[in-house]
Amino acid sequence: MTRTPPKRVLPLLIALLGAPAFVQAADEPPAAEDTGASPLEDGETPGSLRRYAVRSGGGCVAGAIAGTVVPGLGNAVGCVIGAVGGWLFTWMQEPEDLLDDDE
Amino acid sequence: MKAAVRFAEYSLTGGFFWLNVFLLLTLLHLDAGQGPWTGALLELWSGWLRRLGEALGRAGGLEALTTALTLLVVFATGLLLDLIAPLFFAPFEVAAFRRFFRDPRQAWMGELTRRHGDYLGRDLEDFLREPVFSWRDPRLAGRQRHRYERLRAFLLAHLYTHAAGTRLDELLDQLRLVRTSRALSLSLALLALFLATLVGLAEEGSFASRYAEAAAILIPLGLFLLSVTITRATFQRLCLLLSAFAYHICRGESG
Numbered sequence: 543m544t545r546t547p548p549k550r551v552l553p554l555l556i557a558l559l560g561a562p563a564f565v566q567a568a569d570e571p572p573a574a575e576d577t578g579a580s581p582l583e584d585g586e587t588p589g590s591l592r593r594y595a596v597r598s599g600g601g602c603v604a605g606a607i608a609g610t611v612v613p614g615l616g617n618a619v620g621c622v623i624g625a626v627g628g629w630l631f632t633w634m635q636e637p638e639d640l641l642d643d644d645e
Numbered sequence: 646m647k648a649a650v651r652f653a654e655y656s657l658t659g660g661f662f663w664l665n666v667f668l669l670l671t672l673l674h675l676d677a678g679q680g681p682w683t684g685a686l687l688e689l690w691s692g693w694l695r696r697l698g699e700a701l702g703r704a705g706g707l708e709a710l711t712t713a714l715t716l717l718v719v720f721a722t723g724l725l726l727d728l729i730a731p732l733f734f735a736p737f738e739v740a741a742f743r744r745f746f747r748d749p750r751q752a753w754m755g756e757l758t759r760r761h762g763d764y765l766g767r768d769l770e771d772f773l774r775e776p777v778f779s780w781r782d783p784r785l786a787g788r789q790r791h792r793y794e795r796l797r798a799f800l801l802a803h804l805y806t807h808a809a810g811t812r813l814d815e816l817l818d819q820l821r822l823v824r825t826s827r828a829l830s831l832s833l834a835l836l837a838l839f840l841a842t843l844v845g846l847a848e849e850g851s852f853a854s855r856y857a858e859a860a861a862i863l864i865p866l867g868l869f870l871l872s873v874t875i876t877r878a879t880f881q882r883l884c885l886l887l888s889a890f891a892y893h894i895c896r897g898e899s900g
Contacts (some may be wrong), residue, residue, distance in 0.1 A: 592858065599862040600844025607838045607869050611855030613786045628716035628845045 603626025655723030658828035665836040726828040739793045745884040807894045826879045830872035837868035
């Protein structure tokens with residue numbers, strides 16, 4: 543008999559998705575934001591990494607809530623879609639921000 | 646249900662929803678950077694009240710109409726929440742109902758449904774045998790929900806019909822509580838959804854610190870989990886009561 547997936551999968555997935563980004567963001571020294579130091583690669587600042595993490599986290603939670611209407615893995619799928627949406631939204635805005643930074 | 650009770654329920658749930666909207670608007674307009682946040686909060690609210698008073702003063706004599714319209718909006722919101730909440734929380738209810746009646750101690754339900762097989766058919770057996778959702782058959786969720794609604798309606802109708810002399814007040818209270826808590830939970834879930842969406846679309850520098858960023862994600866998540874917990878807890882109590890009443894009436898019939 544097939545068992546339904548446990549609802550505990552939602553917090554676990556959120557923790558898995560959100561935790562690395564937050565830990566990485568929290569590990570960055572605060573002063574790095576002001577100096578514009580680039581710990582990852584050219585053009586990517588800790589500020590932008592935090593923006594990715596926050597927007598993806600918000601998108602993940604929003605998607606998980608909206609996914610409630612779908613039984614089964616609705617919450618988890620919603621969380622992933624929301625997180626990817628948040629990441630894409632930030633990524634699409636990134637060139638404008640970089641231009642602003644250059645100015 | 647008496648009209649007064651219904652009015653009270655819808656007013657409560659509709660009022661709670663608008664309270665959430667008010668808090669959300671406060672969060673959006675609050676400029677905590679101005680100074681102590683309590684001062685900024687009071688200044689914001691007093692500004693809103695002043696502008697509302699001015700608008701009502703300009704309207705002159707329309708206070709009664711405004712009050713009536715406000716009550717109507719609150720009542721209509723409560724009604725809408727009550728209509729939408731079962732759709733939103735249906736997956737939790739179906740899963741909780743199925744889990745409850747899969748307990749071997751609830752095997753007596755089979756006896757009851759067999760006796761009324763002309764109405765229920767194999768609804769109970771299929772409901773308990775099949776999962777709530779399957780990727781192979783996406784329409785299964787709809788069928789399971791339909792079965793759940795038929796079984797629940799049957800149990801309630803059975804109780805109402807055969808509970809001669811039995812006081813069902815406790816059960817009716819629990820039914821009302823489930824409906825109200827479900828609507829309130831939907832308000833909380835909608836607030837959480839708005840908040841999380843705002844976080845997802847937030848501009849750079851919207852949050853004062855990393856703690857604020859973490860709180861902006863954890864608060865909506867906490868609100869959502871709270872709403873789900875409230876709904877599940879009240880629904881499980883309803884299942885317990887429904888089954889206990891139905892069991893005694895069923896045993897009374899066969900005895």
